[in-house]
Ligand code: OGA
């Protein structure tokens with residue numbers, strides 16, 4: 001197994017390993033160490049069946065059951081399909097346009113996702129990259145006064161796009177507006193520490209995102225907005241100094257650490273060009289905050 005960084009700021013490519021079989025404890029330990037060091041692993045040349053992807057994913061912890069049961073594979077309900085493919089009857093094969101704004105997966109629930117794993121099953125001819133932002137590096141780069149303002153504070157997170165003025169709803173996703181409106185009413189907001197101490201590395205990372213963080217606990221909108229805007233500017237910065245953009249090769253399996261990264265789907269592809277990813281998620285093992293949101 002060979003581990004090679006893919007950028008100066010985050011991410012490493014892993015070659016010379018076949019994830020379809022049983023992995024030895026030394027290999028697993030080496031993978032975990034590389035993962036904690038680089039935050040994103042790009043494991044090349046994998047063609048895992050859904051069951052094999054599930055077996056590999058379980059090495060890292062317990063899996064989340066996808067909420068979107070109609071978009072899972074036939075072979076395994078633990079594997080969700082991300083795809084822009086539309087069946088002749090107008091229904092979507094997978095989740096269309098997932099992750100189009102910067103976020104960390106499931107930060108809108110009390111126990112957020114730990115690790116997300118995508119296997120590229122079909123890549124479009126152009127577009128379809130995933131972009132990552134190193135939130136350890138962002139935290140380290142914050143000016144001292146901003147660090148002081150957010151230390152010990154909690155971001156308010158909500159899943160619905162309709163309660164978030166910083167995002168828009170994709171026109172390509174069938175029924176999206178109704179879906180988000182129902183979510184706005186049905187789902188609660190949760191709080192998360194703005195500065196997260198990574199449970200395994202002990203390093204501090206900024207933990208908030210334009211997609212899910214809609215306020216700061218105990219602050220009015222007028223107080224919170226300038227702080228959030230300043231924080232989000234590091235993540236959405238056009239110069240992208242803390243970022244790595246992954247362009248998928250055939251058969252890449254990519255895993256990332258939601259505790260210290262934000263990510264987004266860049267898009268830039270469209271039918272008849274098809275992108276298909278198989279997604280598994282290792283659930284969190286703890287809540288980061290233990291207080292109620294309001
Ligand atoms: C996700 C996600 C990005 C992508 O699966 O959580 O944000 O590029 N995916 O598909």
Ligand code: MN
Pocket residue numbers: 099103104105263
């Ligand atoms: Mn995501």
